[in-house]
Amino acid sequence: MNLTGKTAIVTGAGKGIGRAIAHALAREGVKVALFARDRTALESVAAEIAAQYGVQTVVESVDVADREALETAVNRAAQALGSLDILVNNAGTAQFGSVLGQDPATWERIIEVNLLGTYYATRAALPHMLQRGGGHVINIASTAGEKGAPNASAYAASKAGVIAFTESLMAEVRKQDIRVILLNPSTVNTDLAASLGLKIGAEDHMLQAEDVAEVLVSALKLPQRALVRNLSLITSNPQ
Secondary structure: OOOOOEEEEOOOOOOOOOOOHHHHHHHOOOEEEEEEOHHHHHHHHHHHHHHHOOOOEEEOOOOOOHHHHHHHHHHHHHHHOOOOOOOEEOOOOOOOOOOOOHHHHHHHHHHHOOOOOOHHHHHHHHHHHHHHOOOEEEEOOOHHHOOOOOEEEHHHHHHHHHHHHHHHHHHHHHOOOEEEEEEOOOOOEHHHHHHHOOOOOOOOOOOOOHHHHHHHHHHHHHOOOOOOOOEEOOOEEEE
């Protein structure tokens, strides 16, 4: 499938995996709406994309956990781009702590951003795709959602929820030619991973954000008749 001229929203696009995905889509000729809270970071990414690929970009500074603000931003971006073909739910947050030791407000915030934010963005985007007769929703979860780990209950639960939500959504909308793809990377070398004290390792032994973006674009470029429902991406030779 040729992606040139398609339109996309990427949440969490100011850095890390989201930034890499925005670049990868723009390289294919996709017009991209960049969503995140940090407008300065978004404008920097938009400038990079405009300079390197010459495609249209839209910047929306919004918290994905704010349903009403996110709905407004999605509708505004779809109008500015002229359509909405692709939604990449990438925005996420993480903090580690035991069930008793972690503040409930932190636990709730992780669920709000990672799970509810994915639901809110999808719910806002689907009417645009249904009106066009098709589209793509790609949800970035994590291998952490496939099994629990000590001090990661909030993050693991949020990503497990994303996995279950994606499976349910795929079954609901595949007959409307909306391809729903679940992408489950293990630890990726990002600022978030570094801030959490995760073992990053040498570049040759750790997934990079560009690896996730490359896999995502490859899945999108399959013929419309083919759907990759679940992609787990892990490091081949971890340290």
